[in-house]
Amino acid sequence: MFSTGIDVGRTACDAAEPHTVEGLVYQVCRWCGTASFRKLLCPVCASSDLEPGRSDGHGVVVRSSVVNRYSRVMRNESLVRFPEGFVYRCRIVGAAPHLVSVGDRVRPVDGTTSEAGEVVLELCDPPLTANWY
Numbered sequence: 420m421f422s423t424g425i426d427v428g429r430t431a432c433d434a435a436e437p438h439t440v441e442g443l444v445y446q447v448c449r450w451c452g453t454a455s456f457r458k459l460l461c462p463v464c465a466s467s468d469l470e471p472g473r474s475d476g477h478g479v480v481v482r483s484s485v486v487n488r489y490s491r492v493m494r495n496e497s498l499v500r501f502p503e504g505f506v507y508r509c510r511i512v513g514a515a516p517h518l519v520s521v522g523d524r525v526r527p528v529d530g531t532t533s534e535a536g537e538v539v540l541e542l543c544d545p546p547l548t549a550n551w552y
Contacts, residue, residue, distance in 0.1 A: 454504040476527035518546035
């Protein structure tokens with residue numbers, strides 16, 4: 420047979436199963452093996468030969484700060500280390516901004532995307548607020 424060149428779109432099987440894959444897509448340099456996130460070039464060897472990889476999105480907070488610039492609402496911006504080897508600045512939601520601390524485990528928020536394109540994560544364990552004094 421010959422191909423008509425007409426794209427028929429999604430099949431009935433594809434329409435029945437929504438493709439909801441959670442996690443983060445990062446890059447691994449094919450030359451030196453360095454993992455990076457949202458980069459055009461490898462931060463170590465400056466190669467543009469980057470291979471995509473998928474992370475489950477779970478990580479650990481390595482630095483946390485409370486920010487309220489450009490708005491009256493405080494929010495948390497943290498540096499999160501992912502097990503694949505890269506560190507990225509993320510916004511932590513689901514807890515008061517001052518209750519996010521170094522060493523907290525975080526995971527991706529289900530069904531939430533940021534309008535600014537930033538990575539939004541939530542705490543795996545709720546912060547301890549009782550008897551903090």
